[in-house]
Amino acid sequence: MPNIVRGKRVGGLLRYLYGPGKREEHVNPHLVAAWDGAGPLHRLEPVIGPDDKRDFRRLVDLLEQPVHNGRNPPRRPVWHCSVRVHPEDRRLSDAQWAHIAAEVMAQAGLAEHGDARAVRWVAVRHGPDHIHIAATLVRQDRRTEYARNDRWKAQAACRNLEERYGLYVVGPADRTSHRRPKSPELNKARRTGRTEPARDRLRREVRFAAAAAATVEEFFDLLRQAGVTVEARESTIHIGVITGYKVALPDYTAADGRPIWYGGGRLAPDLSMPRLLRRWADSADVPRRSGTAAGLYDRAAEHVCDAAGDAPGGAVAAAYAAADVLTVVARHAEGTRRGPLHEAAEALDRAARLPHGQLPARTPRAEQLRAMSRLLGVAGRLADGEALFAMLRLILNLSLLADALADLRDSQRRLHQARAARVAARLLRAVAGAPDGPALAAEAEVPLTGPPIGPPTSRRDARRHSARPTTVRTPR
Structure with missing residues (x-):
């Protein structure tokens, strides 16, 4: 490298x-x-x-x-x-x-x-x-x-x-990676006792808000509920039209006390406002919540299972939307902490992206999955064992989709994304088959969007979490 x-x-x-x-x-x-x-x-x-x-x-x-x-x-x-x-x-x-x-x-x-x-x-x-x-x-x-x-x-x-x-093959740059935290950001996270750099925390919050929202207003509301400071940028030509945004953490500031802002495009190539607007516009209208949380998870599991057999173009679009579903599921199961489901969601999102932040083609399956991610976003807490069992079935189906995506990326010689998909599949299978599955239900008793992440419980935790840049070490 x-x-x-x-x-x-x-x-x-x-x-x-x-x-x-x-x-x-x-x-x-x-x-x-x-x-x-x-x-x-x-x-x-x-x-x-x-x-x-x-x-x-x-x-x-x-x-x-x-x-x-x-x-x-x-x-x-x-x-x-x-x-x-x-x-x-x-x-x-x-x-x-x-x-x-x-x-x-x-x-x-x-x-x-x-x-x-x-x-x-x-x-x-x-x-x-x-x-x-x-x-x-x-x-x-x-x-x-x-x-x-x-x-x-x-x-x-x-x-x-x-x-x-005959060395380890990293693979050619595919222009699908997001920006990684740099040394000053990692060092600042260690000095301030954070469990992760501010860039990673903000990207996770923005990605969840993008997956659970259907409009710009809902997107900004979810970010504010998560304790994120957000400012919109309006067009200088068309009054009242939002063309961009920036986010910051209230307690993450420069030496002079001013907040350190990150634009959406600096967090990930597909999180800029124009691409978010296209993502929301391409999706079907989201119906109001109907049925139980367990029923929603069962329906999402069926859509994911059907998507695994789609043609290559449709499979990529479905996997991209399935990453939104997994992002919402991770918030239900793990709250605001970064656990294996959050890591799997990041890996699946990395594996499903197109170069330069392009959005996959619009397909009925992808629209159904994105609609399910928004329904799950308003489903509330995991209140019973039936909902937990249905969620684990969805996680297992997502692991099968990740396996199929890994094979597709291998055939396309996109080695970084193939490895990311395999990481997602491995993490998802570990969660779905883990004996401590009921522990997810205990973690799920936290609200859907919680307060900002607090300081680590020990210096050892701070070093372990803040020094780990990503699950998959790849160039852009």
């Missing part, structure tokens, strides 16, 4: 790579590869002086020389790419890492094989499972290398290298 960032000072980057690391994790840092024409690697290695400190001046001068002589050097000329293998992969040798670094540089378009005038770069290894590539973005013929689409090219290079070396 490659990770690319830009910077200004190559000397600072090299000192970090050769240093002890933030947690003393850097062991035996050394060069494994360098640009064509760089000469033997041992001559490039920063020497250790009498004071036991490394002297980086020669290597820094060599890397920065093209930048100083460039015609129009960029403001941030340092290109830094870290490449890491999966924890289950075997340990690679220095020679293998050198080949990997050269392939990444070539396929990213920065230093093609045999190009003696390409950018200068070095690859540093200070751990068993990854390397760091440091390059300067000015070629030796004084032309600036703009590294356009370098992230997608580097990921494509890594996908090829996985197959050539």
